[in-house]
Amino acid sequence: MSTLILLLITGVGLGALYFLVASGLSLIYGLMGVLNFAHGAFLTLGAFVSWEMSRRIGEGTWLTFIITLVIGAAVGGVFAALTEFALIRPLYNRHIEQVLVTVGLSLAAVAIFEGVWGTDPQYTKGPEWFTRTTDVLGAQVPNDRFVTIIVAALVLLGVVLFLKKTRYGMIIRAGVENRSMVTALGIDVRKAFTLVFTIGGAAAGIGGVLASHYFGYVSPALGGSLLIFAFIVTVIGGLGSLSGAAIASVVVGVLQQITNFYWGVGDFVVIVLLAVVLLTKPTGLMGKTA
């Protein structure tokens, strides 16, 4: 029983990391029709810059951790906004070229990260509390799992509030449904493009900082390994649906943890789940039709 609880909470934690990547992917695809393969690079850069900063300002304190979360968000957001502005925007409405340029950026980014920080993992050190465990119904759950889950939940809440309560949120929701009609109301939808990239990149940057504590290290491949599952989560949840991405993240994370622990087939089961969803409901759990 306690093992199952541990697996559940760890799985939700892993799902939280997937969500931080998948939320941006889903919004970007929903609004712009671009599958962003460079999204993992936003995460990795956020993680590396935060790791560098934490070594300079002193590892192992809560203050440093919170500062690095902010730095991760800022770095991911700025990197993503620049990507949209410099690479995606000039290829407006050319979706295949846009996808190819993000693939290129993701490969180039990993090479640059390897050049700067090397291929070996760089170990992180969070607040001392992270290394301890909390007893949940007999299960000893590492504390960093809770932090990951809480921060992801706050990001979800923040993005939902933004989408529901602000004018730009309204433009994004309308644009996900029918982008050309948004422009036909006299709204420059390209500003919303930059905005979803920025928000998605910031969430990925936060995900990078959290992942570096969850796994205990940063490496150039960190973003890519999470990105694959985030793509799967995005498809299962329904492209363009934030709530779909949130639900699918938790389902995939938990399923992966449990099946990995007992049978070592977590990745395989996730692929099977993806296939089943695509065969029975190709738009995903909560995706828009067509």
Add this chain to the structure above:
Amino acid sequence: MSQESTEPILRVRGLHAAIEGSQVVDGVDFEVPATGITALLGRNGVGKTSTIKAIIGLIQRTGGTIELAGERIDKVPTHKIIQRGVGYVPEDREVFSALSVAENLKLAERDEHPNRQLVEELFPDLVKRSSQAAGSLSGGQQQMASLARALLNVNKLLLVDEPTKGLAPKIVQEVAEALTVAAHSVPILLVEQNLSVVRQLAAGAIILSGGKVVHRTDSATNFLDDEALTQRFLGVQSEEALEQAAETTSGGIV
């Protein structure tokens, strides 16, 4: 304004447009007068909707010129054309179904002082349903919301594409009345298949066939009365059929 009113509000010259490489608008020339309702007619698939979309750049314009109130707009992106004072009411309404009615309208407000009063007078139903998701409205109510989005702003021109399509006769009449009111203050280019509505509303008419203008008239009624012309350009069988259609939609029979 009275001096300018002899100048057309919209002047389209040799307009070509393509969807995914295939030519759907093939050298269209016409003018829309600065007052009243001008109908854009033709059989299905002759390029009426494509012409409207090409005017505001929703599909790729591949040639020709378009002038709105004397200014070229054929190289201007869609959102900037709309901001210059064009209201667009698309075929099939295209309300944002996941957004509330109020959000749909709010999104459409371009002016600092949008004309909410007019919209509330014309469509009291929308006020009652402002917090409802637009996707849960009936077809008629969605059409009202779509019209309301355009009427909220001060426009130089309205482009209205098949506003009565698929609506019940009573609602058709409501839409026609709303357009009549709107036409007091703004010229309208109207695509419409319901010929009795055209009779009721339109001053002039432009008839398209095969992506080209094949006929122009200052009197839509005269055109519709000419059996040979309607037969040739619209494929309408006879005047009796027209009368019947007119009676049906005005609620005389049903």
